[in-house]
């Protein structure tokens with residue numbers, strides 16, 4: 001068996017981990033420039049400059065949060081869940097990175113800190129999920145013939161509309177604070193309740209200028225299944241998510257450069 005990325009011998013995927021560890025540790029050398037609490041069952045989008053740090057905080061307790069990322073100047077460059085999964089693993093934590101789609105393929109963010117345990121659950125589930133995607137109204141229609149627009153896809157679409165993006169720009173998400181895995185028999189996706197406690201956070205560093213968007217999932221902490229007609233609306237399992245943006249002391253950024261895309265000669269000619 002050969003790993004896609006050997007953590008002990010990452011080769012050209014190696015980077016200066018100490019740089020990110022310092023950012024995580026030296027919190028006295030940052031200044032908060034944005035603090036916003038995203039209400040339950042809603043979306044929020046915000047621009048982020050390269051070199052800034054974001055904390056997504058479970059401000060009141062467990063809650064799943066769906067994340068999308070675009071290059072602020074070129075929304076065709078967006079986060080690519082499949083390639084990020086191959087390189088980093090199916091769940092992310094500190095010192096993992098999210099990579100952009102082709103033909104860009106560079107780290108968009110690097111995670112600097114994570115207060116959630118990376119230990120698997122009894123069922124083999126892990127947190128911060130790159131396997132699944134967002135909930136969406138098309139699936140509700142397909143499965144239940146139900147018109148239902150309280151989903152992360154709707155929330156993300158509405159959040160990015162002021163930035164002139166549409167639902168076609170919404171892409172596979174990182175499910176922050178969500179525990180998932182694949183069952184060992186069929187390799188079918190499973191979910192478990194979010195383990196986040198009040199104050200838990202996932203923190204990342206922007207490698208390029210970004211537009212970020214999150215949705216506070218209308219299914220809340222995923223402790224309940226089902227929705228609607230039978231009275232199983234998991235409203236009580238829904239909590240807000242805090243977004244904190246920090247500007248770093250310039251000295252902390254010394255030596256760091258925005259990553260560039262690999263230069264490929266041509267994909268059109270032989």
Ligand SMILES: [Zn+2]
Pocket residue numbers: 066134135151152153216217218219
């Ligand atoms: Zn959702």
